[in-house]
Amino acid sequence: MPEDIILSTSGLTKEFAGFTAVSGVDLKVKRGSIHALIGPNGAGKTTCFNLLTKFLPPTRGTIVYNGRDITGEKPAEIARLGLVRSFQISAVFPQLSVLTNVRIALQRKRGDSFDFWRSERSLKNLDAEARRLVEAVGLSPFLELTAGELSYGRKRALEIATTLALEPEMLLLDEPMAGMGREDIERIEALIRKVSAERTILMVEHNLSVVASLCDRITVLARGQVLAEGDYATVSKDPRVVEAYIGSGGGHGHH
Structure with missing residues (x-):
């Protein structure tokens, strides 16, 4: 039985003048999952989100959503197809x-x-x-x-x-817990869990304890590349992930 993938990227790359922000990222998000994109500052998480929602055109690579190549689509079209990014449209x-x-x-x-x-x-x-x-x-x-x-x-x-x-089929949440105290974090975490019942969620999140309890699958980016992927238990034990986080001062704060 093949996995039901709602969103995938292949070789997704974004180069700015003299700097590669996202480099050859292959991402597969399973339908109905809560998938997190994590990584230290400057890892390319936000750029990746901007590519997926078409706020930036990729230098190379393709993006497929629900079996449709959306690499060339406009942001408004993406939203109409049901791929919606919160805290931006809204x-x-x-x-x-x-x-x-x-x-x-x-x-x-x-x-x-x-x-x-x-x-x-x-x-x-x-x-x-x-x-x-x-x-x-x-x-x-x-x-x-x-x-x-x-x-x-x-x-x-x-x-x-x-x-x-907007009745999204897939929701992209960019650091939904940023700047929150514990009580608010718990409330939003419960809300995301509830909202995910009939939707797919891809989120960028700095708070690793939230990711641990909420997300089915985690993709770790570092320097624009996929460093590791899997569930929390797997990626948190990966020595490269530990090194990336510790080597960069823990990856807290903003890009």
Whole structure:
């Protein structure tokens, strides 16, 4: 039985002037899995994400999503195919309420983004669905708060809700736990686990304890190349991985 691969790359390479950020990366993400991309600073994780979501064109290599070569596609097209990156498409409007933010995202999915200045009735129809999404990410008590008033972790939960409004089949999360305290981390981790029930998730994450408990498969990048791949137990014991992390001062902080 062949593995069901939803997203794969072959020889994915990105060169900037005199510098190779991503070098010959072959990635295979199994449908329905939670897959993490980890590695020390400067390993190329974010560049890799930018290539997958078409925010950067690759220098070489191919990207296949759901059996379709998307190497030449535009970012908006990728999202329409169901490959959606959170915290980017879903810019949250800080001055609008939690409910309104989710409702706007639902409208964006329908492509009638300008209608919401016009028709009160079409907004009411979206309310029930918006409330359902707000509840799904645990924000029902905060419906009427503006996004700007939410704590950091709850803002992230709202961003995930606005991303889910686009009905992604595969979700790319770029450091969803960055800058969070333990309580928020636990909440977002539980949310990602819940969200992953009928979706595939690929995430860049610095917090290794989160990766250990959450992810089925882990790809370790170092200097733009795949260093190791497997489950947490396997990669965490790999001497090259240990060396890459320790040799780079632990790989915390930002790129």
